[in-house]
Amino acid sequence: GGTLRVVLGDQCSRGLSALRDLDPATDTVLMMEVQAECTYVPHHPQKIVLVLSAMRHFARALAARGVRVDHVPLDDPDNTQSFAGEVARAVARHRPAQIVATHPGEWRVLTDMQGWEAATGVPVEIREDDRFLCSLPRFRTWAAGRKQYRMEFFYREMRRETGLLMEGDEPAGGQWNYDAENRSALPKGLVPPPPRRFPPDTITREVMALVAHRFGAHFGDVEGFAWPVTAKDATAALDAFITDRLALFGDYQDAMAADQPTMFHALVSTSLNAGLLDPMEACRAAEKAWREGRAPLNAVEGFIRQILGWREYVRGIYWHLMPGYAEGNALDAHRPLPGFYWGGPTTMRCIEQTVAQTRDLAYAHHIQRLMVTGNFALLAGIAPAEINAWYLAVYADAFDWVELPNTHGMAIHADGGVMASKPYAASGAYINRMSDYCGSCTHDVKQSAGPRACPFNYLYWDFIARHADRFTKNPRMAMPLRTLAKMDPKKVAALRAEAARFLATLDG
Template sequence: MSGALRVVLGDQCSHSLSALDGLDPARDTVLMMEVQEECTYVPHHAQKIVLVLSAMRHFAAELEARGVRIAYVRLDDADNSGSFSGEVLRAARRLKPDAIISTEPGEWRVREAMRGWEAATGVPVEIRADTRFLCSLDGFAGWAKGRKQLRMEFFYREMRARTGLLMEGDEPAGGAWNYDAKNRRPLPRDVAPPRPQRFPPDAVTRAVMALVATRFGAHFGAAEDFDWPVTAADARAALDDFVAHRLSQFGDYQDAMAEGEATLFHALISTSLNAGLLLPGECCHAAEDAWRDGQAPLNAVEGFIRQILGWREYVRGLYWLKMPGYAQTNALEATRPLPEFYWTGDTPMACLRAAITQTRDRAYAHHIQRLMVTGNFALIAGLDPVAVNAWYLVVYADAYEWVELPNTHGMALFADGGVMASKPYAASGAYINRMSDHCRGCAFDVKKAVGADACPFNALYWDFVARHAERFAKNPRMAMPLMGLRRMAPAKLRDIRAQAAAFLESDLMKGYT
């Protein structure tokens, strides 16, 4: 072989991938690899593995239909080495390419492995920038340089101006950059969210499901109800379905939670975005077009675009700017083991039970469930960030370390000490009661902080504030809870902290064995 070996990873199922730029079908070969190491570096949810492997097989078939030569390694191939590096070495020995071309990966550990390919194979390796994102890594580093605080809001405004999304000349559409204050309504009882379009598995996906059930049957979750998009066409249909039927009310209810309502008005496209089946630009433009055509209000469209153009691009930039040390920080010195109920959902706390059970069954929970239920509990209970980060990476079908780690480590756990968030997102049961109906049927009373039936979030919240009062004394965004703490009668605070201590030592908090 005198052409290039072009490597496409499992989350790079995009025809616009930079590794494919300039591909010569007559000379080049595309290498795609299903490997054990990627399925088990954490024991991913079965649906996550099905999603990636099925998307890869469909994408390879699309390339072959265009006349591209594919070297495809299946998970159950007898001579599968089990790792990316092993398969690149095998392919280089077999095909003898004059170059290896790849797109920069999403995760630090994969990039470190990729940097060793040239020495291992003796073939020049070119690692190209991932141009599917709207902000390059160099662009983010340039934005961050010299800044004392790396706040998403200011990055987002610059990205709005740079891309022209939701802009009217030099000014933001509607005169404001952010309509978050309008996006905090609980779901009324008489509002029934429409059911999102789902995608029953075809023969390719069913074969992958059978393989995953055999190989990874002990992993968290099951693959049997899998119905995520696994092709670009289906991913686009899912996006169009959201824009047509849920975007108009997404803004109002994006922070809401409700019993029996797993998806509400959310887009359900993060699995497709993070696997490369959708591109962030097409998602943002689809939403903007809906607003300009009068199909969706500005608060909904701005909130949706902010999650992609703002948060998604920001967390990627922050991840690569701060790794590898970022993952090891533990600013709040949290060390408590992850409770067993994070894996089983077996807890009398209704909000946690709903979020975890849904996560087990669907490999999905929306951002408020992740931040203000499972994440908030982990924060105020002082759970070990390493264990919590690993859990989030295991359980969600859209989880890759570049997007999962900053959101969990920085936003939910404040383990980075404020690099990402200006304050810890700690809340008592009152927040959950305001934004959901979970508390109505809960075994605990959300209005109580002390007593056998008191909501654990209440005592844990005030214990968290008291535990870190000195640390947060100079944080202006913590002024109100610290004032509340100072005004609390000493006897009441002692009772609350005793309640928290007893709960943390109770059987409900036993760790996984």
């Protein structure tokens, strides 16, 4: 008879394209909790709770509006535990005339979805995911014929098209980008207001028990779960950010501090990515705060750039360049992921702090991801597949379309510069400037050699030396190459020996 409408775990949005033109008299919405999606990487238990609880809340909300929802729970004894298996069973149950779905957020799932029609004999329509502000055809038009895909130019077009922070044809305040004002370390005595927490309700607690039971061996604590799992709570989280933290978001966007896991960040990525929060709603709320004088332009522009610029841009890059994108390994990196990424012991305080909060919260902010764990993986030459899978597993906001370009492209430069015009490689000095980690570290950030030297220092120079030939073609790498060339060759050899010794302990 009617239409079978498939809603995936990160598609818990009222306005989802697959739900448009739904006829409650004839149609059924299918939601599938499946083991395969929980284990293809060992997702952090809080990420699994987020997805499954959001699905259960969304299914309930749909049902309350009179929609017939067929929600297959994870522990249903007949559950085949895969999307393809569950779609086939649902077709047998409902005998639909057609299947309608929304474009998924992952290449792997799209391929799966494209096989449903042949497997079931029922026509499948895959609709555009129009929860994004830039459609995929629109991105392709922008990208066509460009040698480099620079986020900044994409972002300006998006500002013009949406009218966000525009005064006529001009950017508000006369500048497109206030990033230069967004690079302060956290001053002593300034304590960031804690983000709003959403204590688990009965549904979430049930899911937490299920996840603890089935996926308790995955890295990550389930107990502290406090993420929004409904659209209502997602909006409340956004409101709390706008009121309490937006004004200082810009200034301290790049700052890190021990025992301050969230700083002035928004904590809205889980909600945006699961479909609980609309990106335009988030941007408009920030813009309104600026127009009403509640937050300065550098903060509001910075926040809007992350969502309207970066978030849309990485999604465009992903779908423009997949599936080949994930295969690249431009820096020929092959080292296995060290055990300290999974909480094993390390003397490096910055890593220890970032990994510990990741285990507790399934969250780390941008600079921790980019300049601590990402930078280390870049310098140490961790194999792209291993570090990419780690990021996909451990962050509650990690879905392939957004995680992959950020890790593979931005953090480890495995795409050879498609995303970033130079690798984000940095020595300990950067981490010391932007954080207070080094003060309580057993390593000395001022030393590059010797038993107490900061590993980021010798690894940095080893990295520059290892790739010197490749980097001579890149004008943005001229400075470090010049410094390296001026160094006493004996010193370079000593640093590289130190790096080799350290890297051998990782492999051992």
